[in-house]
Amino acid sequence: xxxxxxxxxxxxxxxxxxxxxxxxxxxxxxxxxxxxxxxxxxxxxxxxxxxxxxxxxxxxxxxxxxxxxxxxxxxxxxxxxxxxxxxxxxxxxxxxxxxxxxxxxxxxxxxxxxxxxxxxxxxxxxxxxxxxxxxxxxxxxxxxxxxxxxxxxxxxxxxxxxxxxxxx
Numbered sequence: 263x264x265x266x267x268x269x270x271x272x273x274x275x276x277x278x279x280x281x282x283x284x285x286x287x288x289x290x291x292x293x294x295x296x297x298x299x300x301x302x303x304x305x306x307x308x309x310x311x312x313x314x315x316x317x318x319x320x321x322x323x324x325x326x327x328x329x330x331x332x333x334x335x336x337x338x339x340x341x342x343x344x345x346x347x348x349x350x351x352x353x354x355x356x357x358x359x360x361x362x363x364x365x366x367x368x369x370x371x372x373x374x375x376x377x378x379x380x381x382x383x384x385x386x387x388x389x390x391x392x393x394x395x396x397x398x399x400x401x402x403x404x405x406x407x408x409x410x411x412x413x414x415x416x417x418x419x420x421x422x423x424x425x426x427x428x429x430x
Contacts, residue, residue: 266294266295269291269332269333270287270288270291272333272334272353273287273288273291273333273335273336274287276334276335276336276354277336277337280336280338282321282337282340283336283337283340286317286321286323286325286337286340287335287337289317290313290325290327290331293309293310293313293327294327294328294331296310296327297310297327297328321340322340322343323340323341323343324343324344324345325343325345326345326346327347328347329345329347329349330349331350331351332351332352332353332354332355332381333353333354334353334354335354336354336355336356336357337356337357338356338358339358339359340359341359342360343357343359343361344362344363344364345357345363346363346364346365346376347376348364348365348375348376349364349378349379350377350378350379351379352379352380352381352399353381353382354381354382355379355381355383356385357385358385358387358388358405359387359388360387360388361389361390361391362390362392363376363385363390364376364377364392365392365394366392374393374394375393376394377392377393377396378396379401380398380399380401380415381400382399382400383397383400383401383402383403384401384402384403385403386402386403388406389403389405389406389407389408389409390407390408390409391407391409392409392410393410393411395410395411395412395413396413397409397412397419398412398413398415398416399415399416400415400416400429401413401414401416401419401429402417402418402419402429403418403424404418404419404421407419407420408421408422408423408424410423410424411424413426416429417429
């Protein structure tokens with residue numbers, strides 16, 4: 263079984279009982295797969311337009327098909343979610359509504375890289391995670407947290423700006 267099909271099946275299971283998230287992740291995985299080759303990108307250009315209209319405009323989730331997402335990705339209450347295409351998620355991550363995840367504008371006018379998440383990261387509603395930072399495995403990011411620096415594995419990030427606490 264190919265990795266793409268495996269990812270789709272794991273996403274489907276992770277989003278059990280959530281048809282909107284299942285639909286978004288199915289469309290995301292297909293778009294991500296089709297963009298790998300310039301030929302399929304051209305042949306299925308119509309699909310990429312439909313993806314943008316359906317997922318971003320209708321469902322209110324900005325999840326670019328270039329984003330790298332590990333298997334078992336779960337979207338809870340997907341609305342007003344913004345993810346930069348340079349973001350990388352590990353396996354089994356959970357993202358809730360109204361989160362902003364991406365790069366930041368630097369003083370010289372250029373933009374930084376986006377965050378990289380380890381496996382099993384749980385992100386609370388309204389969290390903001392920006393910049394070239396690394397979030398370790400098994401991290402919980404609290405609702406409304408503003409994370410601007412690295413978070414080590416097995417930690418909790420809460421508050422604005424985020425304080426790092428051991429996960430207990």
